[in-house]
Amino acid sequence: xxxxxxxxxxxxxxxxxxxxxxxxxxxxxxxxxxxxxxxxxxxxxxxxxxxxxxxxxxxxxxxxxxxxxxxxxxxxxxxxxxxxxxxxxxxxxxxxxxxxxxxxxxxxxxxxxxxxxxxxxxxx
Numbered sequence: 001x002x003x004x005x006x007x008x009x010x011x012x013x014x015x016x017x018x019x020x021x022x023x024x025x026x027x028x029x030x031x032x033x034x035x036x037x038x039x040x041x042x043x044x045x046x047x048x049x050x051x052x053x054x055x056x057x058x059x060x061x062x063x064x065x066x067x068x069x070x071x072x073x074x075x076x077x078x079x080x081x082x083x084x085x086x087x088x089x090x091x092x093x094x095x096x097x098x099x100x101x102x103x104x105x106x107x108x109x110x111x112x113x114x115x116x117x118x119x120x121x122x123x124x
Contacts, residue, residue, distance in 0.1 A: 008089075008090070008119065009089060009090060009091045009092050009095070010090070010092040010094075010095045011088075011090050011095065011117060011119070012090075012095050012098050012099065013113040013114075013117075014102070015102060015106050015109045015110045015113070016109070019106065019109040020106050020109060022109075023105075023106050023107065023109050024105075024106075027070065029052075030063070030066065030067055030070065031067060033052050033055065033056055033063055034063050034064055034067045037052075037056040040052060040053075040056075073107065074103075074104050074105070074107050075104065077103050077104070077107050077108065077110075077111050078100050078101075078103045078104035080103075080111065081099040081100055081102075081103035081110070081111055081114055082096060082099070082100055084099075084111075084114045084115065085099055085114070088114070088117055088118075088119055089119060099114060
């Protein structure tokens with residue numbers, strides 16, 4: 001949809017699948033390192049495994065804080081999505097829920113489309 005799109009109360013755009021997969025993998029890996037680091041096969045992951053093992057062994061508190069900040073950030077982005085829906089005239093409750101859920105799980109990968117959505121104002 002073009003940035004000067006008609007106003008739609010049910011405007012929704014799904015995030016790019018590649019972006020969604022990348023965010024899902026990154027968040028899952030981070031959570032794995034925080035909640036179950038003893039199950040990670042560090043040797044099979046090459047440099048990523050070496051780096052993760054270093055972080056787990058030497059900076060566990062930083063990993064924990066990073067996980068908390070990441071999820072709090074996603075909560076904030078999801079709430080921001082709801083506010084933007086109202087500001088941009090997206091009033092359909094099911095569409096607002098779609099934005100809330102997608103933005104909670106995929107953050108800026110979702111919020112970008114809502115931020116750049118610029119509906120035309122109705123002129124009489």
